[in-house]
Amino acid sequence: MPSTRKVPRSDKPFEAPTLYSCYLLRPVYARSRRTYVGSTPHPMRRLRQHNREALGGAAYTRKWGPWNMEMLVYGFPSKHSALQFEWAWQHPERSRFLRPPPVALSPKYTSTGKLKISKPSLQAPYFPQDPTSNEPLTKVRVVKKMLSLPPWNRLPLHVRLFSSEAVRLWLDKEPGNKSLKSKWMKFSQVEIKRKGFEVVSDLAGVHGDRGLRQLGTKGLDDGTGLIDVDDYKFGVAHWEKYKLLSDEASISRQSACTLCPLPIFLSQPLTYALCVSSGLPTCLSTAHLTCLSSHFLTSPESTSSAHPVHPVEGKILIPQWGTCPGGCGWEGEWGDVVRGCWTRKRGAEVIAGITEFPSLAAQIEASSNSWKTTKSSLST
Known part of the structure; x- marks a missing residue:
């Protein structure tokens, strides 16, 4: 049992x-x-x-x-x-x-010469x-x-x-x-x-019922006009790109990293990044997350003094902004790269029947009907 x-x-x-x-x-x-x-x-x-x-x-x-x-x-x-x-x-x-950073206290010693260990005082x-x-x-x-x-x-x-x-x-x-x-x-x-x-x-309100929304307001579901809580737009666009990439690597199930000579295994979506640009022509540049992280960390935005480094190790651990190494011109946030990884993982699990994700299942069905059309338009 x-x-x-x-x-x-x-x-x-x-x-x-x-x-x-x-x-x-x-x-x-x-x-x-x-x-x-x-x-x-x-x-x-x-x-x-x-x-x-x-x-x-x-x-x-x-x-x-x-x-x-x-x-x-x-x-x-x-x-x-x-x-x-x-x-x-x-x-x-x-x-x-x-609150402001703690004030560093000057070292104090006991009468026997031992250093007194005291915690820095917190600021108001x-x-x-x-x-x-x-x-x-x-x-x-x-x-x-x-x-x-x-x-x-x-x-x-x-x-x-x-x-x-x-x-x-x-x-x-x-x-x-x-x-x-x-x-x-x-x-x-x-x-x-x-x-x-x-x-x-977004003056239409969270329910979109005030009639004050401007054209082109970001982050909305085109079907309902509500906030895109399931990341539908991004999911459809990225899944279509993944279908194009996986079709090109249908036999080996591998792709090449743009930044290193090691292969990328498409069956491991959380180990690599696929360019998340939405423009044309479609960029199918892929890179290991570790490789892309190092690439992003070389950008001026990631090393800016406006963003403090790790207080112990003295270095930035996670990038914030960067450009696509594939040369398509896309630049954006590291968070969007991670969104793409999770979109591919959820899509693969829905297809395999491991999890249920109704809205993503709708994305997959919609993209399955359109990705071949996208591919043929790119080849002409």
Whole structure:
């Protein structure tokens, strides 16, 4: 008889999410200054839960609703990193990252000449607890400061704003180009220097039902008009490229690394990268992740002083930005390269029947019908 014992979380293999985000809620009633910070892989469903339209939600939001979702921070590489961000956003006065670096103490010795070991004293937090800590402007200034500091300024994070009020708070400007008045004026104009960082204004709201959305708004599902929580657009485009690549290597199931002489095994999607450019002609450049990482780390953006090195080893471990070594001209974030790896892994598991991923199955079916057309158009 098979065992029914649940697998401990630590034994489960890591799975990168297609979307995991942190969000800021604010009551519908404009006069209220209350806010709520949370995290979710599905913003639309989570807002319905907070508004008691679906099971779930939080005890705090049951009392002060209904709520609007004002802001979304997304692009986290794992649920764990999103939860860490959420906690720091909720408790900036307690986070060790939201305070100046500890002051190094001068060495002290005992009367016998032995060195006294003492811990460096912590500096006061940037945002100490006070009556305005939970107000919308404070929460926006906290998250802007977070996005400008390590470790978060090295993650491929982006921001989505869902209302004109959220845009106003993010810009931190009143009529006349003056900063909004607050106790935290020194953080009113924090600069986020990370290359590739985007702030998307999506005034149609998280449910897309306000009729204020502009043409070309990024990150939407063309079919539903909602946030693309399953990474459908990216998944379809990348899966089509993978089909072209795998067809070329249909016999050997191997490809050549652009950066080293060793072969690439297409059956191991998490060991290599396939160019994620969406332009034409299609670039099928492949490289081992370790090779591409070294290539990316030579870029000026990865070695910039704006991004601190590892505090112990004195070097950057994970790249942030780089260019395709295949010569197609694509440049972008390391996070997009990793997205491509997980897209190929999920697709292979769906085909093999190992996992169920309905939205990705739809992607595979759609791309299977179109990849041959794409191939024939490229060959003509």
